[in-house]
Amino acid sequence: MADSAARHSALAEAAGVPELIEKKGLLVVYPNKAAYEADALAWSLRRENNVVWKTMERPELVALCPELGERYQYGAFIVDGAHCRSPGGYVAALAQYAENKGVRYISGCAEKFLIDGGKISGVVYNGNKIACDHLVIAGGMGSVELASQIGDRLPLVSERGYHVEVPGAEGGVSIPVMMSDLKFGITPMTGGLRAAGQVEFALKGAAPDWRRARILLDCLREGLPRLKIGGFSTTNHWMGNRPSTPDCLPVIGPSPKVKGVYYATGHGHLGLVSAPLTAEFIARLIAGDVVPEVAPYTVERFCRGGKE
Numbered sequence: 001m002a003d004s005a006a007r008h009s010a011l012a013e014a015a016g017v018p019e020l021i022e023k024k025g026l027l028v029v030y031p032n033k034a035a036y037e038a039d040a041l042a043w044s045l046r047r048e049n050n051v052v053w054k055t056m057e058r059p060e061l062v063a064l065c066p067e068l069g070e071r072y073q074y075g076a077f078i079v080d081g082a083h084c085r086s087p088g089g090y091v092a093a094l095a096q097y098a099e100n101k102g103v104r105y106i107s108g109c110a111e112k113f114l115i116d117g118g119k120i121s122g123v124v125y126n127g128n129k130i131a132c133d134h135l136v137i138a139g140g141m142g143s144v145e146l147a148s149q150i151g152d153r154l155p156l157v158s159e160r161g162y163h164v165e166v167p168g169a170e171g172g173v174s175i176p177v178m179m180s181d182l183k184f185g186i187t188p189m190t191g192g193l194r195a196a197g198q199v200e201f202a203l204k205g206a207a208p209d210w211r212r213a214r215i216l217l218d219c220l221r222e223g224l225p226r227l228k229i230g231g232f233s234t235t236n237h238w239m240g241n242r243p244s245t246p247d248c249l250p251v252i253g254p255s256p257k258v259k260g261v262y263y264a265t266g267h268g269h270l271g272l273v274s275a276p277l278t279a280e281f282i283a284r285l286i287a288g289d290v291v292p293e294v295a296p297y298t299v300e301r302f303c304r305g306g307k308e
């Protein structure tokens with residue numbers, strides 16, 4: 001993930017939307033210095049991975065985020081942090097860019113795979129068939145069912161999460177801020193000020209529990225008490241999946257069961273951040289390269305030892 005911001009900036013530039021990836025840093029705020037010090041493990045991992053930050057007392061925090069509530073007295077500013085101002089707009093621009101380069105899209109639900117002599121030969125979708133030499137399973141939580149058809153075990157669980165976006169409030173905060181104790185972050189987006197974070201485990205197919213989104217709105221009010229924020233009905237809110245593995249690593253690489261099948265899934269909390277490098281690995285694998293970097297991420301790790 002170290003060069004993720006640079007990769008996304010280059011892609012956004014190529015797709016004609018450079019303004020959607022902004023490099024303004026990331027502010028992580030704590031109630032006090034002791035709370036920051038209690039988070040030492042996270043910061044030591046960041047140090048090992050060459051992340052650079054500057055710790056700050058309240059006056060410096062307020063200079064960066066004037067709306068910040070009294071609750072926060074200490075913080076750390078991650079200098080090289082970057083954010084995407086509109087994941088939806090960015091992905092749409094990338095899709096158009098790929099189409100301009102000759103990619104053809106077919107929409108439908110993949111229902112069944114055609115396998116010939118241990119090699120993938122096609123996909124059945126919405127009752128239609130399409131022949132293929134290579135297949136990438138990148139279906140988020142839907143990947144579990146698709147992998148089981150291939151014969152691979154993919155133990156994904158969704159760490160569900162909610163977003164609450166307050167239209168018109170994005171001008172109140174100019175950089176992304178993580179409220180460490182409330183486990184959520186706020187980001188100025190093209191469509192408003194977005195609060196997202198926290199984790200919910202729910203049964204497969206369970207309806208969203210909007211109380212969780214309301215909690216996020218309450219957290220937003222707590223963190224930025226002076227900002228004018230309307231009621232829940234004035235916000236845009238939605239629930240999403242974070243397809244997560246037991247070891248928190250993604251699943252990237254070939255299927256050991258069927259030749260020509262590759263996995264690009266299970267990125268949990270970091271699907272957008274990880275996407276450019278995962279895509280590069282998959283492209284190299286399909287082109288026939290040896291890609292030793294994917295060794296820790298293969299689906300086979302869930303089949304070694306123990307019961308399937």
Ligand SMILES: Cc1cc2nc3c(=O)[nH]c(=O)nc-3n(C[C@H](O)[C@H](O)[C@H](O)COP(=O)(O)OP(=O)(O)OC[C@H]3O[C@@H](n4cnc5c(N)ncnc54)[C@H](O)[C@@H]3O)c2cc1C
Nearest residue numbers: 109110139140142161162196240241268269270271272273
């Ligand atoms: C609240 C929240 C905040 C987040 N914040 C961040 C963040 O700050 N940074 C970050 O990097 N990540 C973040 N994420 C995580 C990120 O959203 C996920 O990691 C990412 O969406 C996973 O992408 P994916 O393409 O693997 O799966 P998905 O986005 O779930 O997409 C899978 C797609 O496959 C389709 N599909 C499934 N089955 C089939 C089938 N049989 N046939 C055809 N299509 C199928 C689905 O309809 C879906 O469109 C956040 C997630 C949440 C919920």
